[in-house]
Amino acid sequence: MERPLTQHISANHPWLNLKDYTAVGGYQAVHRALKSFTPQEITKTVQDSELRGRGGAGFNTGMKWSFVPMDDATQTKYLIANADEMEPGTFKDRLLLEGNPHQLIEGMIVSAYAIQANTSYIFLRWAYKKAARIIKEAINEAYAAGYLGKNILGSGFNLEMHLHTGVGRYICGEETALLNALEGKRATPRTKPPFPQVSGLFGKPTIVNNVETLCNIPHIINNGAAWFKALGLGADAGTKLYGVSGQVNEPGLWELPMGTTVRELLEEHAGGMKPGFQFRGALPGGASTDFLVTEHLDVKMDYQSVAAVGSRLGTGTMIILDDHTCPVGFIHNLEHFFAQESCGWCTPCREGLPWTEKILLSLENGQGRLEDLELLETHTKHLGPGSTFCALAPGAMEPLQSGLKYFREDFEKHIHEKKCPWDEERNGSHLH
Amino acid sequence: MLSAKEIKKLDHEIALVPIRKSACIEALKIVQQQRGWVSDESLRDIAEYMEMSAEELDSVATFYNLIFRKPVGRNIILLCDSISCYVMGYKKIYQHLQNRLHIKFGETTADARFTLLPNACLGCCDHAPALMINNDLYRDLTNDSLDEILEEYK
Known part of the structure; x- marks a missing residue:
C-alpha cells in the first residue's frame, strides 16, 4: 500500500530537513516540472489526476487552476497554502506541516509555476507554533538551495515565499476571508464572483489550496495522473489522511487509500470503541458534516460515497459520538463553536446561530418544549445553502439536521423528562 | 509612543506588503508581543503609524480573538x-x-x-x-x- 504523503514522516523522528528530503527524492518534481513541462501541461496533469481539494470542498484542483487567466505574462499572481486548520476535530495538516515541510514547499513551487505566480504565502494558524518554526527554517533552506528566489534552477521562473501566521478565527479558513485577513482586514468572506482565481489577493489572480492538496502535487508530477487515480479504492483518486477522535482505543491519523470504509477506520485503525463505550454515530469530516450512524459503517470514505448517504467527506477526520455522551450536548457544543465563529457579516448566520445555540442549551438543561424541535428544523432551512453569504452557517446546520433525524428520541427525552438523561452520569459536574 | 524596536519591526513588515495598512495585523502582533496587550493608547499610536484611523484599526483588532484589548496575565x-x-x-x-x-x-x-x-x-x-x-x-x-x-x- 502506497503512502506518498506520509511515508517519510515518523512520529519519533524530527522533521525532514532539506538534506533528508532530497535524499529520498525530494525536489525531483521541481526539476521535472521546470525542465520538461509547460505550465499548462502541469495544470492538465493535475486535472487529469482528479485530485480534489482536501480542505473539505472537494473541487477538482487542476480545474480550479485552469480558471486563472494566463494570457498576460506580466500579470501579478499569487499562490496561497491554506494552513489555517481549524475545523473542529481536524488535525491532519498539522502532521504534514510538522513532519515534512519541504513536501509542501515543493508542491507550492510546482503549483505556482503552473499558474505562473511569483509570490506565495503559507497562511498558518496561530496555534501551530512548532509548525511555524519548522516552516520558517525550511523556507530558508529552500532559498539557500536555489529552489526559491530568482531564476529557479536556471529556468527563468521566480518565486518568493512568505510565512504568515494568523491571529485566530475559524472563518479565516474560508478562502476569500483568508484573503481579507492577509490584506490586514476583518476576515469577512467576499462576494463571489469574482472568484479569487480572477480577482483575489490585492485584486490579483490568486489560487488558495489546502496543505494536503498541495502536498499531493509533487507525487502526481513524478508518477503521473494514472498512478494517482489508481491509488483510490472507489470513484475518487489518491490517498487521504483519515483521522479518528473520541472514545476509541487508539485515536489517530493514517494515510490510506481514498475510499477506505468507516468500519475499517474505526475498527482496524482506531482499534474499536473503548471498553464500555458503544458507537452511536460519527461526523465523518469535521464539525460541519452530517452524522453517519451504524447503518453507514460500510460506506466508503470518498467524496461521492459519503455524499450519497447525505453527508460530506469534509476533512476526512472523524469525530465519534459514543453512548456516554449526550447527543444534544454534543450538538450544542458544535453550535456554540459556530455561533462564536460567525463573522457577523450576514444576518441569518449572525442571528440564527446564537438562537440555535440558546435553544439547544435550554433543551439540554431540561427547559425545552416540543415546538423547539420544529424551530430548530426551521433554522436548518433558513441557515441552509443559498440563504447565507458563505458556507459557515450551512455547514453548522449539517450536524444539527442529521442529529435531529437520527437522535430524535434523545431530544424528546430531554423534553419529557425535563432534564438531560446523561446528567447523573456526569456526577453532578454538569457545567454549562 | 511606539518604541524604536517596535518601529524597526513594523517597518520590516510594511516593506513586505503593497499597501501600508495591510501590515496592520502584524503591527498589532508586534506591539502585543512587547506589551502583553493592546491598550487604547497603543492602538492610537499604531493607527497613526499605519496611516489609518483608530476606529478602522480597532475594527480589525477586535475581530481576531488573539489580539487582547484588555490587560492579561503573565x-x-x-x-x-x-x-x-x-x-x-x-x-x-x-x-x-x-x-x-x-x-x-x-x-x-x-x-x-x-x-x-x-x-x-x-x-x-x-x-x-x-x-x-x-x-x-x-x-x-x-x-x-x-x-x-x-x-x-x-
Whole structure:
C-alpha cells in the first residue's frame, strides 16, 4: 500500500530537513516540472489526476487552476497554502506541516509555476507554533538551495515565499476571508464572483489550496495522473489522511487509500470503541458534516460515497459520538463553536446561530418544549445553502439536521423528562 | 509612543506588503508581543503609524480573538472547548482549573499569573483534552498532569 504523503514522516523522528528530503527524492518534481513541462501541461496533469481539494470542498484542483487567466505574462499572481486548520476535530495538516515541510514547499513551487505566480504565502494558524518554526527554517533552506528566489534552477521562473501566521478565527479558513485577513482586514468572506482565481489577493489572480492538496502535487508530477487515480479504492483518486477522535482505543491519523470504509477506520485503525463505550454515530469530516450512524459503517470514505448517504467527506477526520455522551450536548457544543465563529457579516448566520445555540442549551438543561424541535428544523432551512453569504452557517446546520433525524428520541427525552438523561452520569459536574 | 524596536519591526513588515495598512495585523502582533496587550493608547499610536484611523484599526483588532484589548496575565491558558475535547472531558479540566486558580473563562488571577480563555479546536484531537499555555501545547491532560504543568509557569 502506497503512502506518498506520509511515508517519510515518523512520529519519533524530527522533521525532514532539506538534506533528508532530497535524499529520498525530494525536489525531483521541481526539476521535472521546470525542465520538461509547460505550465499548462502541469495544470492538465493535475486535472487529469482528479485530485480534489482536501480542505473539505472537494473541487477538482487542476480545474480550479485552469480558471486563472494566463494570457498576460506580466500579470501579478499569487499562490496561497491554506494552513489555517481549524475545523473542529481536524488535525491532519498539522502532521504534514510538522513532519515534512519541504513536501509542501515543493508542491507550492510546482503549483505556482503552473499558474505562473511569483509570490506565495503559507497562511498558518496561530496555534501551530512548532509548525511555524519548522516552516520558517525550511523556507530558508529552500532559498539557500536555489529552489526559491530568482531564476529557479536556471529556468527563468521566480518565486518568493512568505510565512504568515494568523491571529485566530475559524472563518479565516474560508478562502476569500483568508484573503481579507492577509490584506490586514476583518476576515469577512467576499462576494463571489469574482472568484479569487480572477480577482483575489490585492485584486490579483490568486489560487488558495489546502496543505494536503498541495502536498499531493509533487507525487502526481513524478508518477503521473494514472498512478494517482489508481491509488483510490472507489470513484475518487489518491490517498487521504483519515483521522479518528473520541472514545476509541487508539485515536489517530493514517494515510490510506481514498475510499477506505468507516468500519475499517474505526475498527482496524482506531482499534474499536473503548471498553464500555458503544458507537452511536460519527461526523465523518469535521464539525460541519452530517452524522453517519451504524447503518453507514460500510460506506466508503470518498467524496461521492459519503455524499450519497447525505453527508460530506469534509476533512476526512472523524469525530465519534459514543453512548456516554449526550447527543444534544454534543450538538450544542458544535453550535456554540459556530455561533462564536460567525463573522457577523450576514444576518441569518449572525442571528440564527446564537438562537440555535440558546435553544439547544435550554433543551439540554431540561427547559425545552416540543415546538423547539420544529424551530430548530426551521433554522436548518433558513441557515441552509443559498440563504447565507458563505458556507459557515450551512455547514453548522449539517450536524444539527442529521442529529435531529437520527437522535430524535434523545431530544424528546430531554423534553419529557425535563432534564438531560446523561446528567447523573456526569456526577453532578454538569457545567454549562 | 511606539518604541524604536517596535518601529524597526513594523517597518520590516510594511516593506513586505503593497499597501501600508495591510501590515496592520502584524503591527498589532508586534506591539502585543512587547506589551502583553493592546491598550487604547497603543492602538492610537499604531493607527497613526499605519496611516489609518483608530476606529478602522480597532475594527480589525477586535475581530481576531488573539489580539487582547484588555490587560492579561503573565501567562495565557487557552483551553480547547471544541468537540473532541468535549467528548474527552474538557469540562473536568476546566473545573480543575477553576478550583486551582479561582478564575473562570475570561478572567485573570489576582496575582496576574494566569489569564484563562476558551479556545477553538487546537488540532490535536487524537490527544484530547488539550490546552496551550503561551506558546506550549499540552495534550492528553489529566488533573494530575495539569498540576505539574501549572508549576512551570510563574
